[in-house]
Amino acid sequence: MEKKIAVILGDGIGPEVTQQSIKVLNAIAQRFGHSFSYSFGLMGADAIDKTGNPLPDETIETCLQSDAILFGAIGHPKYDNDPTAKVRPEQGLLRLRKELQLFANIRPISTYSSLQHLSPLKSKQLKGVDFIIFRELTGGIYFGKKELSEDGSYASDLCSYSKEEIERVSHLAFQYAQKRRKKLTLVDKANVLETSRLWRKIVQEIAAQYSDVAVDYMFVDNAAMQIILNPAQFDVVLTENMFGDIVSDEASVLSGSLGLLPSASVGNKTALFEPIHGSYPQAAGKDIANPLGSILSAAMLLDHFQMNKEAAAVREAVGWTLANGFVSKDIDAINNYSTTAIGDLIMDHIERNA
Amino acid sequence: MEKKIAVILGDGIGPEVTQQSIKVLNAIAQRFGHSFSYSFGLMGADAIDKTGNPLPDETIETCLQSDAILFGAIGHPKYDNDPTAKVRPEQGLLRLRKELQLFANIRPISTYSSLQHLSPLKSKQLKGVDFIIFRELTGGIYFGKKELSEDGSYASDLCSYSKEEIERVSHLAFQYAQKRRKKLTLVDKANVLETSRLWRKIVQEIAAQYSDVAVDYMFVDNAAMQIILNPAQFDVVLTENMFGDIVSDEASVLSGSLGLLPSASVGNKTALFEPIHGSYPQAAGKDIANPLGSILSAAMLLDHFQMNKEAAAVREAVGWTLANGFVSKDIDAINNYSTTAIGDLIMDHIERNA
Ligand SMILES: [Mg+2]
Ligand SMILES: [Mg+2]
CATH class of the missing domain: 3.40.718.10 (Isopropylmalate Dehydrogenase)
Structure with missing residues (x-):
């Protein structure tokens, strides 16, 4: 199947976790014979910095023309602490929800036995x-x-x-x-x-x-x-x-960590998939964020495409990393793996099990 | 000090748990040289059965003329399952709150180390x-x-x-x-x-x-x-x-059990003290209910009278029963004590430590 995916990397750790999801989606495309194309749009503080607008019209256009949207995270402290700020990053997401008429927010709650000590x-x-x-x-x-x-x-x-x-x-x-x-x-x-x-x-x-x-x-x-x-x-x-x-x-x-929880927002137009965690600016660029919230959001995106076997393969790979201790710093402060390393491990696991 | 306490036994386990509080209050009065007098009023299913009214005017009068109200519990399934019922027990409590202008509900949350396994x-x-x-x-x-x-x-x-x-x-x-x-x-x-x-x-x-x-x-x-x-x-x-x-x-x-949580409702007139648990009709009359919710509500009532040492003595006695395993069936299904026995143990403990 051919699918167009709009990607909004967003703020803070948004870009680095979303990049892992793209690797994972590409591994899925290869293993299952699909073709995913990605169009990138700006939203949030990133968009304000580059265009002055938290949600440029081109981003909305890109989203409307895509089959699904994969979104990272939104928000930057420089706007939170500035009461005079006329535009705020979060306005971008509120407007996007409105434009896309996203009337349902869907959050799965599941637990992993290897994480029960964190709950x-x-x-x-x-x-x-x-x-x-x-x-x-x-x-x-x-x-x-x-x-x-x-x-x-x-x-x-x-x-x-x-x-x-x-x-x-x-x-x-x-x-x-x-x-x-x-x-x-x-x-x-x-x-x-x-x-x-x-x-x-x-x-x-x-x-x-x-x-x-x-x-x-x-x-x-x-x-x-x-x-x-x-x-x-x-x-x-x-x-x-x-x-x-x-x-x-x-x-x-x-579940013991907010870092691995995905969500979907569904409406009359294109659906949006994003981790529930925020932009976590203190961690941005350090390659320490947990990519599982985004990767499991990508699994929900695959389910949305009716690609249920594909989604199951992603979840199986995620479960495998958790069960084997390939986890990020939020889950194990001492023995942990980088954002990129976890993305690679999941990608490899999907390819290896083809 | 002399204090007038309005007592509303109410429905289900209300009467049997409230009777334990009265024993405890009497022990406190004796130990600390106070005089508590009790006036009993009807409310709830009990009041409907006896008068046709979930809150007879005499009860309101009694409450208004008292320094505090100790209340048991309200509700009976025969009214829940009868959609044609014109009067319902709960209407009594709603009206009493209104008459007394009880604008604040106060609920302490504390935990006991001996109950942590239940949490x-x-x-x-x-x-x-x-x-x-x-x-x-x-x-x-x-x-x-x-x-x-x-x-x-x-x-x-x-x-x-x-x-x-x-x-x-x-x-x-x-x-x-x-x-x-x-x-x-x-x-x-x-x-x-x-x-x-x-x-x-x-x-x-x-x-x-x-x-x-x-x-x-x-x-x-x-x-x-x-x-x-x-x-x-x-x-x-x-x-x-x-x-x-x-x-x-x-x-x-x-805390691990709803049975031991007290509450107060305070307003412009007489304040009301009651356990947060319901009338638990299945247990009514069996002498198995946990009296601690009511007894700790009586401790809040003492605090309301500025009798803080007295309240502390009640809490100390309650802590002693919990630490020594003198607990009701909701807390230990195998080795447990009756409602009356726990009330007696707390009363004795207060008297013994005078
Ligand atoms: Mg919220
Ligand atoms: Mg409630």
Whole structure:
């Protein structure tokens, strides 16, 4: 198959981790007989430095004309510490999400037995943990009408959802559940919130179309407990924007390192794949960053192309490096391998097993 | 000192755990030369069964005329499973909170070394954990205007806060911080929400009056991670209603058992003290429930009376039972003691150490 991939290296460690993913994708292309072409676009602090704009129009154009987007990381401290800055790197990503109508953020949470010593949770808690969180990304209170009274003594934020907004991300989550263990948990606060009751009603209606998927409902405060107490109970978790922000970040600590967690953002146009970690500017250029978050994002990108065997080959190679101690500094402070070395090992493993 | 305590035994295991607290309070009164008088009021399923009303006016009157309220638990499954029920037990507690203007919910989170094996977290994570969460209880999105469009395709919930609502709970939290390790963390989402920005502005203003308290700010998604990764960093956590619901429930799992966690709800009138656990109807009347949540709530009640030595004596006795394995079935399924036996042991320990 021929596929066009837009690559946004971004800021901080973004470029060096994304380069490893490209090596890995090329190894996959060779082994499985595909052809991947890459078009590079600018976004973030890098784009501001070079063009004055955190998201130049050419980048959007490149993304729209590609089959998927592989993105590194965004953000630079020089903008965080400058309250007078008119443009900020993060604006680039927010605008790209809007342009591409990326309404669903997808985060898989899995654990590796060789990393259990790094997890804050006991091994008992981590057994069998393998779930995926679908967070609605463009609606809810983060995008609702905001008010601040003139005298500054009263403020409000509106949380709203429409049927359509709930339906599109729910269908996606149900379709994933069908390909997995066929269980979907809606996280809401339907005992208190009208928007949650709408979510619950629509998910109940949609569930009829996916009769092979078992649906259950959990209040968000209970979900915050269950993610720690019994995370293995979850398969697909579906939730609204703010609850998704909270529970997906909470769940991200289970694996023991944020450095290896991938994500996808899917919408009406091109889908975007990126590690959940930030630009980690202190590590930039040192060849010490963990490339697995990006490489596992590339695996999600392959799944998105329906290349499931290819994605499995990437995940198998990643598992092999972890099981054999070929890990970066965030995972082992004493015996560790460089970003490049881990990328090479994964590339070689994929080629060797062809 | 003479104090009037309103006692609401409530539903399920409420009566049997609260009876242990009364024994303990009496032991304290004897040892420290106080006089506690108890007036009993009805609330919940118990009140519905006896009067048809989940919160009879006499109970409110009793509460208003008392110096503090000790409450057991609320709820019975016969109402949960009956959608036609016109009155529900929980309405009693909601109305009582409103009548008493209980605007702050206070939950201490501490851990006991003898219970670390029960925690989902590794012992390393639990070292030095001792914090207290102040949750605003009467404002925010749970009480905001709700809308559902006529065709049922759109819903909204309004989150709003006024300066006064934020100030009163913030002052309380700062005062607690002054008596503790002098650190206060505001949990918000000020990068996105207008209400969070108002919280942050007002807390910043108030902080000037408590110059001995160090203040920091944390986004709620990060807080959800930090509660697992490094809970020992927190001293006093202050947050709005919904964030408080989520993070306080999340934090409640750290100790290894919900059965021993106390809480206080404080407002403009009489304050209320209750264990965080529910009515646990399956255990009701079996003398197997953990009385420590209620007994530690009684310790908070003593602190509220400025009886800090007395409160410390209760906590010391509780620590002694835990360290010596005098624990209920939820903590040790094989070797355990009855609710009554644990209450007696704590009472005896307090008397013996007089
Ligand atoms: Mg987040
Ligand atoms: Mg709750």
